[in-house]
Amino acid sequence: MAIRYPNGKLYTPNHSAQKAEKKSNNKDLSFSNRGKTLEDEINEANDYYIKRRLAIIHKKPVPVQIVKVEYPSRSAAVIREAYFRTPSTTDYNGVWNGHYIDFDAKETASKTSFPLKNIHEHQMTHMQQVTEQHGVAFIIVRFSAHERYFIVPYEVLQKAWQAMENGNRKSIPLSTIEQEAYEIPTNYYPRIDYLPIIQQLIDAKCYRSESEEK
């Protein structure tokens, strides 16, 4: 069932998608991709993977702080007062062939770079912790103006984040992303088939840790 805000705007229960939508130009988004959000596209891929038993990756529910619940007789409990909470983790996680997979989805309307303000500090901390435990942490970035999608490994984010904290630029240039991240080609169905790209990321990681390069 589609949920609408009082002003008629469609509700999408994803904080990052919501924010990206607000920041970017709605007309651009719907024109470039038939109105599908990045969240819709990732959910489509995840459903596809689960049905074919390829991977078990789910979006986490939106965290809400429930304050008031009513119990009408003979019907379901109704939450009458609740507030959105800031998630302490990324939005998606699961397992694929023994690998723990953990990521967030971010959209940007920028044509030239990915602004780091799209990522919260606690999400960086979470991805760091996951990496320490040998999980695979990354973000999927959509450049909506170009209709291009990338898997940006945590290590790439971390380098840019560190640079920002040292007073350097607050975004990752698209050119850097083209070099250091992994582009997801778009298909008919699922539109973003990101699983084979994660394999590339894992292979590169193993190669790097074995050869001690970089």
Place this chain on the structure above:
Amino acid sequence: MAIRYPNGKLYTPNHSAQKAEKKSNNKDLSFSNRGKTLEDEINEANDYYIKRRLAIIHKKPVPVQIVKVEYPSRSAAVIREAYFRTPSTTDYNGVWNGHYIDFDAKETASKTSFPLKNIHEHQMTHMQQVTEQHGVAFIIVRFSAHERYFIVPYEVLQKAWQAMENGNRKSIPLSTIEQEAYEIPTNYYPRIDYLPIIQQLIDAKCYRSESEEK
């Protein structure tokens, strides 16, 4: 902040814990463990693990279907109508030393067996899928009458579930759990330190698959 139902009862945002609480005798529970729910105890252990960088395991938020949101000027959005949804996965997941960990928490007031009606069919499906992807799937069961805790591996549940579907008993006897599951000893802090027990489970799995026993 503690949330209370209109009748003054404390709200715990965990479906399984809620159900267990309703089914079991509240007086027994609070007497035997100072009123802490199993969820509290698992959260305590998870916090402990995250702070010491031992494992990254979180409880998933309670899934709610949001129907109506209000935007009072100059204050946070308020959810005015929402409903509890049935989760499609287990409540806890995360990563530990490269292993994907996935489990649910179940309490029973029974003194002699764990009733399988505490587990939903979709949770069995989810744990099956996780196992296929080489994740570690199990439930943590608390026998509240005895104050005993067990990690029951998916394989043990699956065998009992299959037997139930073939018309046999609808519960797992405590004696079987004592033999085939892994008991979690209780400590002072964290009360249930379940991580070392998961290692036992993983070791036993490796042993079983190597020797092809059982």
